[in-house]
Each structure stands twice: as structure tokens, then as C-alpha cells.
Amino acid sequence: MLPVKRFTEFIEQNNLFTPQNSILLAVSGGIDSVLLSRLFSAAGYSFGIAHCNFGLRGSEADADQQFCRDLATQLGVPFHTINFDTTRYADAHKISIQMAARELRYNWFEQVRQQHNYHLIALGHHKNDTIETILLNLTRGTGIAGLHGILPKNGVLVRPLLFLTRDEIATIVRAQNIPYVEDSSNASTKYARNKIRHEVVPKLRELNPNLENTFDNNLRHFRQLEELLELKVDEVKKHLFVQHEDEIHLAVEGVKALQPQQLLLYKLLQPYGFTEPVVDDVIASLDAQTGKWFASATYRLTIDRGKLILAENIPASTETVIINESDHEVHFDGQRIAILHDDSPLIVKDNPFAVSVDADKLIYPLTIRHWQQSDFFYPLGMKTRKKLSDFFINLKIPLHKKQQIPLLINGNGDIMWVAGHRPDERYKVSHNTKKVTIFELFK
Known part of the structure; x- marks a missing residue:
């Protein structure tokens, strides 16, 4: 039996959407997105299916595309699909195949959403995806935002399967005899996420068989800590940020008094594109002479007679x-x-x-x-x-x-x-x- 009640309760508890909304489902044909489609259908929500063929697995990818087309027909919902030359896109933009596929699919999902008047885009992420994301973020380096895992809702993206683990999904699909396709690349450990999935998580589960529930509790704590930090940042910003026409002035003495200084200053300057290493340089230069400045892609921070001046980074014009x-x-x-x-x-x-x-x-x-x-x-x-x-x-x-x-x-x-x-x-x-x-x- 499909867990429709748990599914709809999770959607309501997290305010993901209402029965009046129309949702675009990102469906690869894999076990997670297929179950997502079945649950949407069983719950009576209005939805359509979107599938990307990245042209990376030849006939296997074409078969997945046909499977998703047949699934949409079977469920009686609209089907949207596209074929990408992912390798060419990656070469043109000098990015990895994985990053190219991500950019292509999310940009296209948003185009389809707007063109066909869908309210939101639903993705098939589950609890184990959150664990893998956190471990990946920790490996690469992250702040507290990287510890809250995958959020149930982020802008127009919703993830209604986050109440299920990978094993629970597999058990449901087997019990209901639901067909799906298996992406052969999921078994490869040459990708960082797959290495964590197949090699790291099993070892952690040996230490803690209740790993998913433990992470669930940790995530709740991390999200609450993040909310507390945001409240503190907002409070500091009201006192430290002084608007002067198109500039923001921060008193150097006020910046020096921040506790914890590096964390709070980084959170204050992060929306303006400043990275942690640059913030470290700012802190080390608070006693520097007037004129020293730091730049992000869009803003400039200048030390000027006892204050920091934050202004849009307008490149010096060579116009004559x-x-x-x-x-x-x-x-x-x-x-x-x-x-x-x-x-x-x-x-x-x-x-x-x-x-x-x-x-x-x-x-x-x-x-x-x-x-x-x-x-x-x-x-x-x-x-x-x-x-x-x-x-x-x-x-x-x-x-x-x-x-x-x-x-x-x-x-x-x-x-x-x-x-x-x-x-x-x-x-x-x-x-x-x-x-x-x-x-x-x-x-």
C-alpha cells in the first residue's frame, strides 16, 4: 500500500503546496521519481512530468525517456521532455559534465514551469540524499548553512519525499510491484556523491544502524541554530549598518566589537558576495590606513577614516x-x-x-x-x-x-x-x- 497519508501530511506540515496548485515533477525514471509520480497520482494532485535526456548513455538514455513518456500516458498527465548535448555544453562553459547536467536541467525545468503555468517543481530527494549532501559539504568545507541538508522547500523547488529513506522507498516499490529503470551510472564510484553513497555511508551505518533518524535529529538542531544565527545577524545589522545614499557605512569599532567576530561579519557581508577568506583579510586590516579596499564580484568594501564603506563595485570607466x-x-x-x-x-x-x-x-x-x-x-x-x-x-x-x-x-x-x-x-x-x-x- 502506498504511504499516501504520510505523504500528504508531510506536504501539509511543511507548507509545500496546496491541492489547488499544479506541480511539475522532475522524473528520471529511477525508483525515487517514479514513486513520487505514483504518490502524486494516488493523492489526486494536479501535476505534469518532465524528463531530460542528457545524451550521455546512448540507447539506455533513450529507453529511460520512453519509459517516462509511457508513465505519463499511464497516469494521464502532461509529458515534457528535451534532449541535451551535455558534453558540448560542458566544453563550451568549461565545467564538469555533472555541473553541466545540473545547469541544463534546472534551467529547463524553470522554463517549462513558467511556459505551462506550473506553480512549483517537485524533486525526488529523500532522507539519504540529505545525509550524502551534508557529508559532501563537510568534505569540501561548509558553514552552518551546509549542515541543514536539503530543505523541503527552496524557492519554487519542493521535495515531498524527504520523509522516506532509500530503503523505505525500495520496500514500497517492491511491495507494490512498481516498474522503474535503473541508471547504470548510479553504481559508479567515480563521482563523489556515489562514493559517499556506496562506500562511506555503509561504514557509518555499521557504527550507527539508526543513521537516518540520528541525522534527522541533527538536521532539526542545525536548522534551529541557523534560524537563531539569522535572528542575531538581523539584530546586529540594524545597529551596525548605516545607510548613506547609495552606500552602507559600518563603524570599524563596531566591527571590532562583534562576538564571534569572523562568523558575524561573514554573515553580514555574504549577501554582497564576500567570501570567508576576504572577510578574514578585512578583519586583519581593520587598523589599516584609509583607502585600503576589498572587492567581491559586485561590491567594494573600503576602509575610510574609522568606517567601512560598502558600495556597489562599479569598475573604473575608461570612457572618454x-x-x-x-x-x-x-x-x-x-x-x-x-x-x-x-x-x-x-x-x-x-x-x-x-x-x-x-x-x-x-x-x-x-x-x-x-x-x-x-x-x-x-x-x-x-x-x-x-x-x-x-x-x-x-x-x-x-x-x-x-x-x-x-x-x-x-x-x-x-x-x-x-x-x-x-x-x-x-x-x-x-x-x-x-x-x-x-x-x-x-x-
Whole structure:
């Protein structure tokens, strides 16, 4: 007899879905996914079957595909299938066959889900898969998130068989005489997961015959610890993270006071793409001089006068825009620069995003670009030149902001205007000025 009651109770207890939802089942034809299909049918849920042929096992894979097609017909549900050139995909993306198959199937499952209006995707993972996943994570290195195992629900993915062990599934399928196909690659120990399944878990079961139940209890504890940690991280974040426009500021002294420091700082920075080794470097550099920075793929963390500044990692632009004498407007790095030619010596005041320049001193074409390391200019009111990097330091402008400031460059290479901050003394409007050109920056 199929364990339909246990099946529906597990679904309800974990809030996986409701009888009104339509579910896409990922079915390989193996014992787990076939039982999943039978349970869905027996429980009266609305579902369809999706099967991937990865083209890796020749006629065996084709037979599995036909088996799944026949199963869908027998159960009277929609069938979706696709053939992949997995080897070609792996070579093109320079990844392993296993990773290629994973990316291909999950991307395709999601496409089918959206195209055919399924609410969720159901996978046939069971208790033993969770054990193998934890052991694999421990072998490769993991944090507490890697110890909670496979979750019953993660986004649009649900796993309604996690209440059963592999042995229980085998017993049910044999007792009901349910046909299924066996993937020959499951027996190979050349894959890490299979090695754990066939060689490591049996040895652990010799030490503890009740291994699955023990792991079940451990998982419950790990998940509760993870929830407790997340609550602590949220609490710390409210006090430590201070929003400043498009930046987040963290007081260095506050970071130093974190306990346990490495764990909490890692959990705070993890959503921004920072890895544990980088977080270790941050902690070791908390007393470093202003300007030291660390980057993830998407964010930059800069040490700046007693605080850490977290901001999106916008790569320094090498864009250069030419301004000709006839131009009235140019666009640079997502910003607009309006240009006005005036025959009177008009001086723009109280607007840092506009500047009046003595038109007779302009050498066309002009250029707009970003800061470079060797740049210098003569700040308005000064008779001596100043390195632009020192000018930025005096204004307490952090590194990532320096790289976003447009510079107006004369045809002879002189910086005439640090947009939004200071014009150059040499190009200011004076009593000798006959006409001006006005540049105005619009964000």
C-alpha cells in the first residue's frame, strides 16, 4: 500500500503546496521519481512530468525517456521532455559534465514551469540524499548553512519525499510491484556523491544502524541554530549598518566589537558576495590606513577614516567623450553635460555642477574623462598645483567615488573642472574675459 497519508501530511506540515496548485515533477525514471509520480497520482494532485535526456548513455538514455513518456500516458498527465548535448555544453562553459547536467536541467525545468503555468517543481530527494549532501559539504568545507541538508522547500523547488529513506522507498516499490529503470551510472564510484553513497555511508551505518533518524535529529538542531544565527545577524545589522545614499557605512569599532567576530561579519557581508577568506583579510586590516579596499564580484568594501564603506563595485570607466566647439550637449557615463556659449563674462555661482570658463582659453577638441593616478590641477583660489588624489583625500572622497567624478580636460591636457567640486584657477572668468563657455552637469 502506498504511504499516501504520510505523504500528504508531510506536504501539509511543511507548507509545500496546496491541492489547488499544479506541480511539475522532475522524473528520471529511477525508483525515487517514479514513486513520487505514483504518490502524486494516488493523492489526486494536479501535476505534469518532465524528463531530460542528457545524451550521455546512448540507447539506455533513450529507453529511460520512453519509459517516462509511457508513465505519463499511464497516469494521464502532461509529458515534457528535451534532449541535451551535455558534453558540448560542458566544453563550451568549461565545467564538469555533472555541473553541466545540473545547469541544463534546472534551467529547463524553470522554463517549462513558467511556459505551462506550473506553480512549483517537485524533486525526488529523500532522507539519504540529505545525509550524502551534508557529508559532501563537510568534505569540501561548509558553514552552518551546509549542515541543514536539503530543505523541503527552496524557492519554487519542493521535495515531498524527504520523509522516506532509500530503503523505505525500495520496500514500497517492491511491495507494490512498481516498474522503474535503473541508471547504470548510479553504481559508479567515480563521482563523489556515489562514493559517499556506496562506500562511506555503509561504514557509518555499521557504527550507527539508526543513521537516518540520528541525522534527522541533527538536521532539526542545525536548522534551529541557523534560524537563531539569522535572528542575531538581523539584530546586529540594524545597529551596525548605516545607510548613506547609495552606500552602507559600518563603524570599524563596531566591527571590532562583534562576538564571534569572523562568523558575524561573514554573515553580514555574504549577501554582497564576500567570501570567508576576504572577510578574514578585512578583519586583519581593520587598523589599516584609509583607502585600503576589498572587492567581491559586485561590491567594494573600503576602509575610510574609522568606517567601512560598502558600495556597489562599479569598475573604473575608461570612457572618454570628445567635445567639439559646435557641440551643445554630450553624454558621459550615464550623465548629460550641457554646453552654453555666451558673449558676456557670466560667472556661475552656487551651483557645483556648473562652471563658467574663459572661452578664449579653450583648445578644441575638449574631452571628458575620469580620474587617472597622475592627474593634477590648480584648484580655484590657489596659485600652486595640487595632485587630484590629494585633493580628493582633503575632501574625504572615498576611492569608489573618485572614479565616478567627470573631469573636463582642455585640448592641451589641462584639467579645467573637477565636476561637482572645483574649477581650475587658470581658466576662471576674470576682468579680461570677453566671452564664456558654461558647462553644466546633469546626473
